[in-house]
Amino acid sequence: MGVRRESRQTEHLDRYMEEKTGRRVKRRRKRLRIFGFSALLLLLLFLFGINTRLTELTVVGNTRYTEDELISLIFTRDSDLNTFYALYQSRFGEQRDIPFVEKYRVKVTGLHSAQITVYEKSVAGCIEYMGSYMYFDREGVIVESSRELFEKVPLVTGIQFQHIVMHERLEVGDETVFAEILSLSQLLEQYGLFSEQMAFDKNRQVTLTMGSIKAVLGDDRYLAEKISELSDMYSELSGRSGTVYLNEYRPDVKKPSYSFVPDGEGVP
Secondary structure (H helix, E strand, O other), X not given: OHHHHHHHHHHHHHHHHHHHHHHHHHHHHHHHHHHHHHHHHHHHHHHHHHOOEOOXXXXXXXXXXXXXXXXXXXXXXXXXXXXXXXXXXXXXXXXXXXXXXXXEEEEEOOOOEEEEEEEEOOOOEXXXXXXXXXXXXXXXXXXXXXXXXXXXXXXXXXXXXXXXXXXXXXXXXXXXXXXXXXXXXXXHHHOOOOOOEEEEOOOOOEEEEEXXXXXXXXXXXXXXXXXXXXXXXXXXXXXXXXXXXXXXXXXXOOOOOOEEEEOOOOOO
16 A cells, blocks of 8 residues: 555656646746747847938028038938937937037937928128138127138128137127128118128228129118118119219108219229
């Protein structure tokens, strides 16, 4: 009896160990399958991620660069165009330092698309200093320096300043000159005109250069009226070279006539 009981116990123990071993093998196989599936999924996600690129980029608020130029300034490396990396950079990365751009925002709108919103620095004009162009805002604060003269920014000459410090205001004798520059720029823009140069003399008399035409405006009185008169006659001056004298403007003259002196002739 004792031998049989021991034999049964041994059989039960062997069966239990076999079942336990079988369950262990099944769990191990299950874990291996889960691990293999997870590894494959991660590999597929990785391959999908590194091959997902931004191919449709739109730019809003940019006037000083072409879209291609601005995109190349923001996405300087090929890897920057990876969708997921661009998404990370837009939230946690540092922005590139781009001339005339205060800041920008990259919004990923799809797996292959993003919108770039640009916030440009306010620029009223520039002065030439030691071979560079120093750009200032409406308050006269230097906001940018470049060896390139950008389009649609007037070069201002004749104003006297003490010294130049980046991100500080120009020290000039009469700071109202900045308000006059801004007013002139806004008036010209209102009439669809642009002056590439605003020249002030020692008496604060201003002359605009617009291509081959110079317009002598004189002092800051009646600027709006003078620019309006200039706009009215500008089409007639097209193709000519010379100087028109709008400093002769008088508000009480109903049908004014202004002197125009072609280049090469004397001052009237």
